[in-house]
Amino acid sequence: MKKIAIFAKVHDPRCLGVAEELTEWLADRGVTALVEDHLSKRLSTPGHALSADSEEVVRDTDLAVVLGGDGTLIAAARVLGDRQIPILAVNLGSLGFLTEITLDELYQSMERCLNGDFEVTRRMMLIASIQRDGAELERHRVLNDVVINKGALARIVDLETVVDGRYLTTFKADGLIVSTPTGSTGYSLSANGPIIHPALDCVSITPICPHTLTNRPLVIPAGSKISIELTTADEAVYLTLDGQVGVKLAYGDVVQIWEAEQRTLLVQSRTKDYFSVLRTKLKWGER
Secondary structure, three states: OOOOEEEEEOHHHHHHHHHHHHHHHHHHHOEEEEHHHHHOOOOOOHEEEEEEEOOOHHHHOEEEEEEEHHHHHHHHHHOOOOOOOOOEEEOOOOOOOOOOOEHHHHHHHHHHHHHOOOOOEEEEEEEEEEEEEEEEEEEEEOEEEEEEOOOOOOEEEEEEEEEEEEEEEEEOEEEEEEEEOOHHHHHHOOOOOOOOOOOOOOOEEEOOOOOOOOOEEEEEOOOOOEEEEEOOOEEEEEEEEOOOEEEEEEEOOOEEEEEEEEEEEEEOOOOOOOHHHHHHHOOOOOO
16 A cells, blocks of 8 residues: 545544644655645644645545545545545544444454455445436435434424335425444434444334324335435425435425445454444343
């Protein structure tokens, strides 16, 4: 590996400090560190890293290192886009579901990556397309979830949902969460959605506070195409993508969701597995 991209939580001094140390460590080994312009401006030793815009960072890198939490990782995965680049996600806060590698493991993990001695998990992603009057307004790729949610003062909204061209139901609820297995431990979990192992290829549909108590979370095959139409007028309703990008929806808008061809490749920790993360994060087995 000759070039490694570094993504960090720019408003966290600890993340910036680790990013500076890592760029020096890579330079000592003849490896070029690539950082986005906004991160480079916050580093006290910018000379050890090559500053570039997002497109250049993605185009030239062999590995991405993410310093922060799950939110920083999700944002980086969106920037990496179509490139199937392994991501070494290092958690510098409370334990995350995605950022499994601790700071103590960082440099050992980096040595293995430089030597090609690492394994990755392939995380499914979704494409969300917003359609208005038959035309596509926007298209986004997400790692965690696509959420349709009412505004603070809106009443229950009606969301007519179709799967593979077959009518499912019209959810009368505060909103709807369409989640990947990776996202099943996020917002979906707080809405009583199922925990899904990230190795599975499937999608969960979870209503938020449904008006009908028999509306329960539904798990469908990954290859399914979901269409959700907003059939409530004069209400404030928003589409949120990975909790980081928001779009206001209008009456009659259709959100189409399907499996992305690309996967997010996460470098596996040598000391933790998915079940140990679940036990620790959710405090299973404690009294």
